[in-house]
Amino acid sequence: MKALHFGAGNIGRGFIGLLLSQSGYEVIFSDVNQALVAELQQRGAYTVTLANAAKDQLQVKGVTAIDGTRIEEVAAAVAEADLVTTAVGVNILKHIAAGIARGIEKRMESGKGRLHIIACENAIGGSTQLKEHVYGHLDEATKAKATEWIAFPDAAVDRIVPIQHHEDLLAVTVEPFYEWVIDESAMFDGYKPVEGVHYVSNLMPYIERKLFTVNTGHCAAAYLGSLKGYETIQQAMADEVITGEVKATLKETGAVLVAQYGFDKTEHDQYIEKIIGRFRNDQLTDEVTRVGRSPIRKLSPNDRLVKPALQAHEQGMKPAQLAKVMAAALCFHNSDDPEAAELQQSIKEKGVGQTISDYTSIPEGHPVYELIMKSYDALADQA
Numbered sequence: 001m002k003a004l005h006f007g008a009g010n011i012g013r014g015f016i017g018l019l020l021s022q023s024g025y026e027v028i029f030s031d032v033n034q035a036l037v038a039e040l041q042q043r044g045a046y047t048v049t050l051a052n053a054a055k056d057q058l059q060v061k062g063v064t065a066i067d068g069t070r071i072e073e074v075a076a077a078v079a080e081a082d083l084v085t086t087a088v089g090v091n092i093l094k095h096i097a098a099g100i101a102r103g104i105e106k107r108m109e110s111g112k113g114r115l116h117i118i119a120c121e122n123a124i125g126g127s128t129q130l131k132e133h134v135y136g137h138l139d140e141a142t143k144a145k146a147t148e149w150i151a152f153p154d155a156a157v158d159r160i161v162p163i164q165h166h167e168d169l170l171a172v173t174v175e176p177f178y179e180w181v182i183d184e185s186a187m188f189d190g191y192k193p194v195e196g197v198h199y200v201s202n203l204m205p206y207i208e209r210k211l212f213t214v215n216t217g218h219c220a221a222a223y224l225g226s227l228k229g230y231e232t233i234q235q236a237m238a239d240e241v242i243t244g245e246v247k248a249t250l251k252e253t254g255a256v257l258v259a260q261y262g263f264d265k266t267e268h269d270q271y272i273e274k275i276i277g278r279f280r281n282d283q284l285t286d287e288v289t290r291v292g293r294s295p296i297r298k299l300s301p302n303d304r305l306v307k308p309a310l311q312a313h314e315q316g317m318k319p320a321q322l323a324k325v326m327a328a329a330l331c332f333h334n335s336d337d338p339e340a341a342e343l344q345q346s347i348k349e350k351g352v353g354q355t356i357s358d359y360t361s362i363p364e365g366h367p368v369y370e371l372i373m374k375s376y377d378a379l380a381d382q383a
């Protein structure tokens with residue numbers, strides 16, 4: 001059984017590749033990082049270390065890689081795969097779509113069986129987005145056939161894997177916790193389950209709970225921590241004021257989630273506490289530049305800040321803390337991050353008000369817009 005996984009990065013090697021391998025798949029990574037590809041081809045194995053006191057090690061064997069820039073090679077791998085997964089970043093999905101589409105065409109020609117393609121990205125409807133990109137490359141006849149033979153179930157993935165700094169290019173240290181949830185309702189009958197995956201009939205409560213708790217809290221720590229000069233999440237979370245702000249933010253998203261999905265409040269509070277503990281794991285060093293990366297994506301309407309803030313507003317609450325985190329995101333400086341640089345340029349050229357409405361799609365005059373403006377002014381005064 002072959003699994004083709006796009007993205008041999010932190011989550012690719014440290015989570016998805018590991019679980020697929022443990023489930024008996026021969027894992028083929030597709031990546032555009034030539035050094036990673038060469039090393040995976042040469043060694044065919046790597047080590048995952050758990051960030052626990054014992055630093056337990058897991059060996060992943062029988063893996064290889066292909067060069068993701070070679071469309072025909074990618075297409076051949078898609079045509080032959082028994083499962084396709086991705087962890088490249090939601091904004092990169094459009095760049096892998098052409099190879100997947102070509103692979104689907106080849107697969108149809110060869111008569112190979114049904115295929116699940118699962119995007120493991122931090123986004124609502126990641127696989128659905130990938131499907132749209134892929135279908136953009138297919139003609140009507142292939143699309144009609146693909147609908148019967150290729151499924152794109154959405155998924156939620158949770159495991160903190162910081163940027164790695166090892167001599168060994170393939171070594172990856174990950175937190176012990178993981179959760180991979182897949183929308184079973186979009187899968188073909190008789191699928192082979194991946195060990196460790198939780199298959200559910202309705203993914204929405206899971207992806208929103210994860211994105212609006214783990215990722216909202218994480219970016220709150222990153223943006224507020226960055227404003228105070230902290231370089232890592234661990235440093236930020238050692239500051240009780242920041243931890244308090246993260247908790248206050250998660251109280252707002254928690255109220256939205258409990259109202260929306262009927263989660264038990266006590267259980268949700270425990271979920272939050274567990275996540276705060278994960279952020280504080282001192283066996284990891286997670287840079288605020290990674291966790292705060294791509295602030296434009298994080299400020300987009302369907303992501304971890306704007307969506308719960310607007311839901312809170314609609315439910316009659318005042319998301320002042322989420323607005324403060326959005327204001328802090330607008331203050332996030334990192335010249336190595338093109339989205340952070342673009343935001344700062346926009347603020348400089350068009351002003352903060354126009355930048356808020358351009359990137360969050362929240363119009364001027366909306367109460368949440370006014371909250372962000374108020375917080376931004378307060379943060380700017382402090383700076």
Ligand SMILES: NC(=O)c1ccc[n+]([C@@H]2O[C@H](COP(=O)([O-])OP(=O)(O)OC[C@H]3O[C@@H](n4cnc5c(N)ncnc54)[C@H](O)[C@@H]3O)[C@@H](O)[C@H]2O)c1
Nearest residue numbers: 007009010011031032033068087088089090121122160161
């Ligand atoms: N790191 C985490 O803690 C974590 C946890 C859950 C989900 N995620 C999500 O997983 C995804 C990947 O995150 P990551 O932290 O592993 O990032 P990463 O940068 O470590 O890995 C991404 C990999 O994709 C590769 N890539 C880029 N363009 C490509 C292309 N066209 N074809 C094939 N490969 C390509 C990159 O070279 C890189 O190796 C993101 O959507 C992220 O939000 C990350």
Ligand SMILES: O=P(O)(O)OC[C@@H](O)[C@@H](O)[C@H](O)[C@H](O)CO
Nearest residue numbers: 122157158159160161215218291
């Ligand atoms: O990957 P991003 O940029 O969407 O978010 C950064 C982190 O919050 C994220 O990678 C978490 O570590 C991860 O989602 C934990 O499951």
